[in-house]
Amino acid sequence: MSKLFSEENKAAFSNPLNLNNPIAVQVLGICSALAVTSQLKPAIVMGLSVTVITAFSNVIISLIRKSIPNRIRIIVQLVVVATLVTIVSQLLKAYVYDVSVQLSVYVGLIITNCILMGRLEAFAMQNKPWPSLLDGIGNGLGYAWVLVVVGFVRELFGFGTLFGYNVIPKFLFDCGYTNNGMMVMPAMSLIIVGCVIWAHRAYNKEEK
Amino acid sequence: MKWNTNSNVYTFVYAIVMVIIVAFLLAFVSSALKNTQEANVANDTKGQILSALRFDKKAVDVQATFAEKVQDKLFKDGELVPYEGNFLTSYGQAIKDGELHVFEATTDDGVKYVIPVTGRGLWGGLWGYIALNEDKQTVYGSYFYHESETAGLGARIGESEFQNRFQDKQVFGENDDIALTVVKAGSVKDEAHQVDGITGATLTSNGVAAMVSDGLSKYADFIGAPAQGACCGEKSDCCAEKTECENADCPERTNVEQ
Numbered sequence: 001m002s003k004l005f006s007e008e009n010k011a012a013f014s015n016p017l018n019l020n021n022p023i024a025v026q027v028l029g030i031c032s033a034l035a036v037t038s039q040l041k042p043a044i045v046m047g048l049s050v051t052v053i054t055a056f057s058n059v060i061i062s063l064i065r066k067s068i069p070n071r072i073r074i075i076v077q078l079v080v081v082a083t084l085v086t087i088v089s090q091l092l093k094a095y096v097y098d099v100s101v102q103l104s105v106y107v108g109l110i111i112t113n114c115i116l117m118g119r120l121e122a123f124a125m126q127n128k129p130w131p132s133l134l135d136g137i138g139n140g141l142g143y144a145w146v147l148v149v150v151g152f153v154r155e156l157f158g159f160g161t162l163f164g165y166n167v168i169p170k171f172l173f174d175c176g177y178t179n180n181g182m183m184v185m186p187a188m189s190l191i192i193v194g195c196v197i198w199a200h201r202a203y204n205k206e207e208k
Numbered sequence: 209m210k211w212n213t214n215s216n217v218y219t220f221v222y223a224i225v226m227v228i229i230v231a232f233l234l235a236f237v238s239s240a241l242k243n244t245q246e247a248n249v250a251n252d253t254k255g256q257i258l259s260a261l262r263f264d265k266k267a268v269d270v271q272a273t274f275a276e277k278v279q280d281k282l283f284k285d286g287e288l289v290p291y292e293g294n295f296l297t298s299y300g301q302a303i304k305d306g307e308l309h310v311f312e313a314t315t316d317d318g319v320k321y322v323i324p325v326t327g328r329g330l331w332g333g334l335w336g337y338i339a340l341n342e343d344k345q346t347v348y349g350s351y352f353y354h355e356s357e358t359a360g361l362g363a364r365i366g367e368s369e370f371q372n373r374f375q376d377k378q379v380f381g382e383n384d385d386i387a388l389t390v391v392k393a394g395s396v397k398d399e400a401h402q403v404d405g406i407t408g409a410t411l412t413s414n415g416v417a418a419m420v421s422d423g424l425s426k427y428a429d430f431i432g433a434p435a436q437g438a439c440c441g442e443k444s445d446c447c448a449e450k451t452e453c454e455n456a457d458c459p460e461r462t463n464v465e466q
Contacts, residue, residue, distance in 0.1 A: 035359075036359060038358070038359050038360030038361065039359055039360045042359050066213075067211075067213065067222070068213070068222070069213050069214065069218055069219040069222050069223075070213065070214055071214070071219055072219055072222070072223055075223070076222075076226060079226060079227070079230055083230050083233065083234065086234055086237075087233075087234070087237050090237050090238060090241050090245070091237075091241070093241070093245045093248065094241040094244040094245045094248065095244070097245075097248040097249075097251075097252060101252070101353075105356045154360075155360070158360070159360065181407065181408060184360055184361055184408050185408075
């Protein structure tokens, strides 16, 4: 047990959450971070789906890493990711139809997420399945928390709601408060991601 | 024996085997889940039709309620005849083929007619169901959904908050043309016919407006409006698709994008 949670393995899991965060530090996966974060719910579902798929694809690639011909390794990685995404999307359609309708195009977009290919190439190709699994979950969650922060800010100030429920009290609107239309535009999420990166780096500087 | 993973033969064989395995896997998953998925889609479509009839599709037993209250009919030669094919889950092609489905429903508020409509939004297709009261002059309820409108903006046409805005609106304007439409958010001038659009989603709102007037005009014989009047004149958006609109008062297609 102690071996499974050695310092190294813990680092594989926790680094991407903070010091080596895929969005805040490596600036990967920005495209979907812009597209799905205008509300909190799709942001969370997207974060979870990416976590599941990075974890599984990392494990699969890690299991077959020694057999993969070097020259077509990117293709092999892509095929594994695309297969997983297709299967997940089929399963969603068959067993949780509501969620699959909610996600619509986002499931397909996961294939194009740079974090996936980045982790497969950088980590799973050189490491054993167990650390790869931790790395995949860590990166997925590291991606998810940034999405949730951005989705939270955008939904709160853009619509005055969270998960679709009104949270801004009515008397504020009576006093002249209005929802910020800028927040619902994709451009604003880029600015918020920028602010998250800024805050994250400022915080980590103090730590060191 | 140690394989040479860099040799050409190995690479080719690896690629071929991988593709075959993946193809079988996907084909298996797809065929194993097909029936469940189709049942889900049919069930969801029935739920959407019930939504237009002011049922809460999450609260009622969709299958049973639909079977009990709703009849799938075709509008043919001026009257409604029972439809005897498989239940359809999308109506765009059927309408194009001149197969006009009307869902006749008996609700607690009397007889209602549900008309399927399809159109285009900003990024992809839109569809919906409009329930008319028995006199076919006022809207009882509506349901809309979309393929890929922007979450939080255009996608809000799928929320009941927007759909409820259609309730009790009148279909026809003063000149017997279809006046029911969606206007830019906050610019409703004619409460009886105009529905407030969605802030930040003008193009999707325009898509819904075009879909509604276009869709209803296809059912003009059923709801009893002059077929032509609906599409010519000020409604430049829908003129573009219509070749029969050759009147001089049909303006050139202006770019719908703003």
